[in-house]
Amino acid sequence: MTDAPPRTDDVVATHEQAAWSPREPLIVLEPLEAFLDAAGVGAGAPTAEPLGDGHSNVTYAIDRGDDRFVLRRPPRGPLAPSTHDVLREARLLTALERAGVRVPEIVATCDDDAVIGAPFYVMRRIDGHVLTTELPADFSRPADPGAIAWQLVDGLVELHAVDIDATGIGEFGRRDGYLERQIRRFRGLLEGNAARPLPELHELADWLDATRPAGGGLSIVHGDYRLGNMMYAAEPGTRLVAVLDWEMATLGDPLADVGYMTATWADPGDADDPMLDLSAVTRLSGFPGRLALAERYAQRSGRDLSNLRWYQTLALWKSAIFLESSYQRFLAGSTDDAFFGRLEAGVPMLARRAARLAWEG
Numbered sequence: 576m577t578d579a580p581p582r583t584d585d586v587v588a589t590h591e592q593a594a595w596s597p598r599e600p601l602i603v604l605e606p607l608e609a610f611l612d613a614a615g616v617g618a619g620a621p622t623a624e625p626l627g628d629g630h631s632n633v634t635y636a637i638d639r640g641d642d643r644f645v646l647r648r649p650p651r652g653p654l655a656p657s658t659h660d661v662l663r664e665a666r667l668l669t670a671l672e673r674a675g676v677r678v679p680e681i682v683a684t685c686d687d688d689a690v691i692g693a694p695f696y697v698m699r700r701i702d703g704h705v706l707t708t709e710l711p712a713d714f715s716r717p718a719d720p721g722a723i724a725w726q727l728v729d730g731l732v733e734l735h736a737v738d739i740d741a742t743g744i745g746e747f748g749r750r751d752g753y754l755e756r757q758i759r760r761f762r763g764l765l766e767g768n769a770a771r772p773l774p775e776l777h778e779l780a781d782w783l784d785a786t787r788p789a790g791g792g793l794s795i796v797h798g799d800y801r802l803g804n805m806m807y808a809a810e811p812g813t814r815l816v817a818v819l820d821w822e823m824a825t826l827g828d829p830l831a832d833v834g835y836m837t838a839t840w841a842d843p844g845d846a847d848d849p850m851l852d853l854s855a856v857t858r859l860s861g862f863p864g865r866l867a868l869a870e871r872y873a874q875r876s877g878r879d880l881s882n883l884r885w886y887q888t889l890a891l892w893k894s895a896i897f898l899e900s901s902y903q904r905f906l907a908g909s910t911d912d913a914f915f916g917r918l919e920a921g922v923p924m925l926a927r928r929a930a931r932l933a934w935e936g
Contacts, residue, residue: 586623586635593692599651601633603691607646610690614683616697617642627705631901632659632822636700644682648695651909662686664821665696667747671795674742676734677817703806703816708855713809720861722813727802728868730815731836732875735794735829744795748826753796757831757889758784761896768900775926776899779892782933788882791830798823800832801839802854833872834886837865838932839894848928849914849921850894884936891929898922 586602587593593600602623611617617639626634626645637644649659665684672678679698686694704711706723714723739745749756762780769776797804799820806817841851842864856862873880898915899922905915 643700648693703808726815728871753827775930794829796827835890838887838890840865888933895925
């Protein structure tokens with residue numbers, strides 16, 4: 576099943592057209608052009624095309640003649656409190672770029688909802704590929720699958736090694752209680768958003784709380800570190816050129832990222848579920864398994880991964896709860912993303928996978 580093409584009312588030319596649209600547009604071109612002109616970002620009438628497989632914040636390719644940019648804004652509401660803060664995301668990306676992390680360059684931010692209907696930021700577009708279901712033709716050499724995997728791990732090791740105080744990132748979250756707060760927050764989301772029985776998720780909340788480890792240290796945590804949020808270039812040599820989608824980033828336990836990265840990495844023989852389907856390319860011949868990724872991270876970072884199963888379970892549990900809220904938005908008609916429609920079966924499937932991992936290992 577393929578996702579539906581973007582609706583024509585997602586992008587309109589003027590606020591007058593927006594007023595007549597059956598729903599709030601995501602991009603309004605004429606006021607966006609005026610904003611970009613004032614910010615000195617490119618020249619000419621902009622075009623806007625949706626980008627990526629992201630199902631949370633909205634990402635558009637913005638072209639102005641030969642100048643190429645990317646715009647990020649929140650999705651349509653209603654939105655959960657403290658989510659989709661794209662301006663916070665832009666501040667973090669600016670700090671990370673200064674620290675040498677592989678992120679795009681921010682060129683403009685806008686906190687005025689009157690421009691396109693929501694806050695947004697604009698970054699330079701990077702040439703490369705986001706890998707999801709297949710390898711592009713220029714990634715066809717036999718060595719590429721391994722290089723893709725190792726670059727993914729090494730990028731995470733680099734991120735977790737960033738000095739949060741020297742870079743000014745220390746303001747982006749609390750320094751203590753990360754795991755406890757994650758369980759409490761997502762338990763609250765589960766109780767507030769689930770409109771159908773999901774017993775495994777409630778049982779897992781108790782299990783995660785009762786077996787919570789002491790923690791694996793403090794670093795910047797990406798929060799959505801998976802293959803589908805990476806951009807790769809094939810030449811010269813397979814390289815990770817950008818880490819994308821930072822809306823969940825905060826300070827916390829770096830092993831949460833390791834659990835998520837490995838839990839969302841599809842191994843051959845894995846049953847389908849919503850998270851594994853986002854990186855099905857890793858089932859192809861030549862890709863190492865998730866255990867090999869964990870071993871490389873442990874070797875490169877020096878961190879103890881003896882509690883990795885707990886962190887993987889946490890990742891799947893959180894993903895199921897987050898996706899359930901997205902499914903409820905789909906039912907309410909605030910999004911027509913076909914991926915969210917498939918979560919009717921996908922969320923229970925993900926919950927069962929998390930339960931099997933917790934109970935059976």
